[in-house]
Amino acid sequence: MENQDPNTQKRVNEKKKSNNILVKTAIVGVVAGLIGGGASYAVLDHMNQNSNSDAQTSISSTSTKLSKSSAKTSGTMTSAYNRVKGAVVSVINQKRQSSSSSSSIYSLFGGDDDSSSSKKSNKLETYSEGSGVVYMKSNGKGYIVTNNHVVSGSDAVEVMLENGKTVKAKIVGTDSTTDLAVLSIDAKYVTQVAEFGDSKTLQAGQSVIAVGSPLGSEYASTVTQGIISAPSRTITTSSNQQTVIQTDAAINPGNSGGALVNSAGQVIGINSMKLSQSTDGTSVEGMGFAIPSNEVVTIVNQLVKKGKITRPQLGVRVVALDSIPDAYRSRMGIDSKLKSGIYIAQLESNGSAAKAGLKTKDVITKVDGKSVSDVASLHSILYSHKVGDTVTVTVNRNGKTQDVKVKLQGN
Numbered sequence: 001m002e003n004q005d006p007n008t009q010k011r012v013n014e015k016k017k018s019n020n021i022l023v024k025t026a027i028v029g030v031v032a033g034l035i036g037g038g039a040s041y042a043v044l045d046h047m048n049q050n051s052n053s054d055a056q057t058s059i060s061s062t063s064t065k066l067s068k069s070s071a072k073t074s075g076t077m078t079s080a081y082n083r084v085k086g087a088v089v090s091v092i093n094q095k096r097q098s099s100s101s102s103s104s105i106y107s108l109f110g111g112d113d114d115s116s117s118s119k120k121s122n123k124l125e126t127y128s129e130g131s132g133v134v135y136m137k138s139n140g141k142g143y144i145v146t147n148n149h150v151v152s153g154s155d156a157v158e159v160m161l162e163n164g165k166t167v168k169a170k171i172v173g174t175d176s177t178t179d180l181a182v183l184s185i186d187a188k189y190v191t192q193v194a195e196f197g198d199s200k201t202l203q204a205g206q207s208v209i210a211v212g213s214p215l216g217s218e219y220a221s222t223v224t225q226g227i228i229s230a231p232s233r234t235i236t237t238s239s240n241q242q243t244v245i246q247t248d249a250a251i252n253p254g255n256s257g258g259a260l261v262n263s264a265g266q267v268i269g270i271n272s273m274k275l276s277q278s279t280d281g282t283s284v285e286g287m288g289f290a291i292p293s294n295e296v297v298t299i300v301n302q303l304v305k306k307g308k309i310t311r312p313q314l315g316v317r318v319v320a321l322d323s324i325p326d327a328y329r330s331r332m333g334i335d336s337k338l339k340s341g342i343y344i345a346q347l348e349s350n351g352s353a354a355k356a357g358l359k360t361k362d363v364i365t366k367v368d369g370k371s372v373s374d375v376a377s378l379h380s381i382l383y384s385h386k387v388g389d390t391v392t393v394t395v396n397r398n399g400k401t402q403d404v405k406v407k408l409q410g411n
Contacts, residue, residue, distance in 0.1 A: 076207070076263070077207065077209050077223075077225055077261075077263060079265065080209060080261055080262065080263050080264065080265040081209060081211065081223055081261070081265075082265070083194075083195075083261075083264075083265025083266075084133070084192070084194045084211055084259055084261050084265055084267065085162060085192070085211065085221055086134075086162050086191045086192030087133055087134040087135070087192045087193055087194035087259075088131060088132070088133055088134075088162070088194070088211045088212060088221065088258055088259050089131065089132045089133070089134060089144060089159045089160060089161055089162070089220075090129055090130070090131060090132075090159065090160040090213040090216070090217035090220045091129065091130045091131060091132040091144070091146050091150050091151065091157065091158075091159055091169070091183070091257055092126055092129050092157065092158040092159070092160065092166070092217065093126070093127045093128045093129065093130070093150060093151055093152075093153070093154040093157060094124040094125060094126055094127060094154060094155060094156040094157065094158060095124065095125060095127040095153065095154060095155050096122065096123065096124055096125075096155045097123050097124075097125055124155060124156050127153075127154065128150070129150075129213060129216035129217055129254055130146060130147060130149075130150030130151075130212075130213070130254060130255075130256040130257045130258075131146065131150075131211075131212035131213045131254065131255055131256060131257040131258030131259075131271070132144040132145060132146035132150070132159065132183065132257045132258070133145050133146070133194050133257070133258065133259045133267060133270065134190055134192065134193055134194060135193060135194050135196065135267070135300070136193060137187050137190045137193055138187075139187075140186070140187045141184040141185065141186070141187050142184065142185045142186070142187050142189060142190035142193075143172070143182055143183070143184055143300070143304065144159065144169065144182065144183040144184070144185065145180060145181070145182055145183075145257070145270060145296060145300050146180075146181050146182075146183060146256075146257030146270075147179050147180065147181065147256045147257040147270070147272055148174045148175060148176050148178075148179045148180055148181045149179055149256065150181070150256050150257045151171055151174065151181050151183070152174070152176075154171075156168070157169045157170070157171060157183060159183065159185055160217045160220060161189060161191070162191070162192075162220070162221060163191075165189070167185050167186065167189050168185070169183040169184065169185050170183065170184050170185075171183055172184050172303055172304055172307065173302075173303030173304065173306070173307040173308055173309075174303070174308075175299055175303065175308070175309045177309065177311070177383075178242070178291060178295065178299050178309075179242075179272055179273075179291065180270065180291065180296060180299045180300065180303070181303070182300050182303045182304055194259060194266075194267045195265070195266050195267065196266060196267050196268075196293045196296070196297055197262055197264065197266030197267060197268040197293055198268075198293070198294065199231070199245065199268045199269060199292035199293040199294045199295075200292075200294060202228050202231035202245065202262075202268060203228065203231060204227075204228055204229065204230060204231060205227050205228065206227060206228045206262065206263075207225065207226075207227055207262075207263055208225070208226060208227065208228055208247055208249055208260055208261060208262055208263075208268070209223050209224065209225050209226075209249060209260075209261050210223070210224045210225075210226070210247070210249040210250065210251055210255060210258060210259070210260055210261075210271055210288070210290075211223050211258055211259045211261060212251075212254065212255035212256075212257070212258025212259070212271060213254045213255070213258070214250075214251075214252035214253065214254045214255050215252065215253060215254045216254050219254070222255075224249045224250035224251070225249055226247050226248040226249030226250070226286070226288075227247065227248060227249075228245065228246070228247055229246040229247055229248050229286075229287070230245070230246040231245060232244075232245070232292075233245070233246040233289070235289065236376050242291075243292065243295075244269075244272065244289040244290060244291060244292065245260065245268070245269045245289065245290045245291075245292055246287065246288070246289055247260060247269075247288050247289075247290060248286035248287070248288070249288060250286075250288070251271050251273075251274045251288030251289075251290075252274070255271045255288075256271060256272060256273070257270060257271065257272075258270070258271045259271070260290040266293075267293055268290075268292070268293045269290030269291060269292055269293055269296075270290055270291045270293075270296050271288065271289075271290045272289055272290055272291050273288070273289050274287060274288040274289065275287040275288075275289070310387060310410040310411060311382070311383055311387075311410065311411050312352075312382050312383070312385050312386060312387045312388075312389065312408035312409065312410060312411075313351075313352065313382060313408065313409065313410070313411050314351065314352050314353045314358075314378075314382065314393070314406060314408070315347065315348035315350075315351020315352045315353050315354060315409065316344050316345075316346065316347055316348065316351065316353045316358070317344075317345050317346035317347075317348075318342040318343060318344055318345060318364070318375060318378070319342065319343045319345050320340075320341075320342050320343075320373065320374040320375065321334065321338060321339070321340055321341050321342065321343060321363065321373075322340065322373070322374075324343065332361065333361050333398070334361075334363060335363070335396050335399045337399075338363055338365070338396055340365070340371070340372075340373040341363040341364055341365040341372060341373065341396065342363065342364050342372055342373070342374065342375065342378060343361070343362075343363050344358060344359070344360050344361065344362045344363070344364065344395075345360065346360060347359070347360060351409065352406050352407060352408050352409045353393075353406060355407070356393070356404050356405060356406040356407065357404055358393065358395065358404055358406070359397065361397075362395040362396070362397050363395060363396040363397075364378070364393055364394070364395050365394050365395065365396055365401070366392075366393075366394035367381045367382070367391055367392070367393055367394070368381060368391050368392055369392070369394075382408065385408055386408075387408055387409065387410040388407065388408065389407075389408050390405055390406065390407045390408070391405075391406055391408060392404070392405060392406075393405075393406050
């Protein structure tokens with residue numbers, strides 16, 4: 001073996017040392033990526049084990065102080081969550097299994113057969129899950145508000161409490177128009193009752209949290225945070241218009257019936273729905289809606305008292321003008337100058353409209369001076385009144401406008 005120059009040997013050793021450092025650095029990066037940031041600190045500490053002990057003591061002391069401080073200031077909405085967490089429950093919609101039997105081969109191919117039968121068994125299965133809020137404890141019962149669509153069609157309802165215990169619940173009353181329902185459970189299971197806040201005081205930009213069970217009870221007591229995007233937003237559903245709170249706090253399937261909570265820990269809305277895409281198919285994020293607490297309180301009080309909501313109505317079947325083709329309007333006797341309104345196609349006998357003198361083929365254009373263009377706008381005006389109130393209905397009859405006083409009856 002040939003002798004190497006001392007300077008050359010020194011450069012080789014330095015290169016090897018440099019390569020070792022590069023390898024260690026690469027390992028730190030891989031470990032940190034797979035395990036988490038904490039792993040990188042452990043490896044670096046091992047690599048720097050020859051550092052002086054005073055520096056290590058200083059780092060340890062600082063870390064301990066930071067940990068104690070962060071525990072005291074862990075989230076500005078934590079106290080708000082603690083005020084409602086025991087009152088938010090999972091609501092389990094159960095249905096009985098359907099079993100069918102047939103002695104005919106035709107049923108195997110989808111054919112009808114009188115000898116085949118279908119019946120429900122006594123075994124209950126979980127059909128869907130949502131959320132609910134315990135808001136009152138009275139007369140030996142705990143009362144829970146949730147969405148109507150959470151319990152709709154159920155054969156039985158159960159409630160899973162914050163501690164994981166599942167108890168039977170009874171449906172006190174439901175209202176499909178506002179999508180609200182009230183359940184009751186034995187008061188002995190109630191450990192916490194939520195407080196309603198005033199939804200009229202809400203402001204855009206205000207911090208809120210949504211508490212519920214997204215995707216079901218497996219993720220019970222999930223908290224998401226956001227802001228009030230709009231304190232009062234009017235949206236149109238398939239059957240009517242609703243005034244709701246819009247928020248960007250994440251609301252997912254299973255959150256329905258859960259609580260929208262302000263920083264004071266008060267329930268200012270019941271989460272009901274989200275918008276996932278627009279009418280043209282555009283994906284949408286951060287658009288959730290909740291029923292305002294002021295409306296919730298009004299509805300649940302009536303449901304507990306009567307089991308249902310009685311609303312004023314005209315007693316008519318109507319069609320919006322904008323859904324009637326121009327070719328048919330003249331045949332129906334509709335004034336060609338009318339651009340919007342609702343056409344009375346049928347009157348209920350002894351209904352409010354019939355008693356007041358309204359007729360089929362009348363076109364309602366206004367109620368109490370407010371324009372009416374569809375069923376949703378009509379309902380919005382009527383539902384602001386009480387049964388027994390008198391409203392002024394403006395109609396176009398044979399090309400002439402006239403006002404008719406109508407005393408509202410209940411549904």
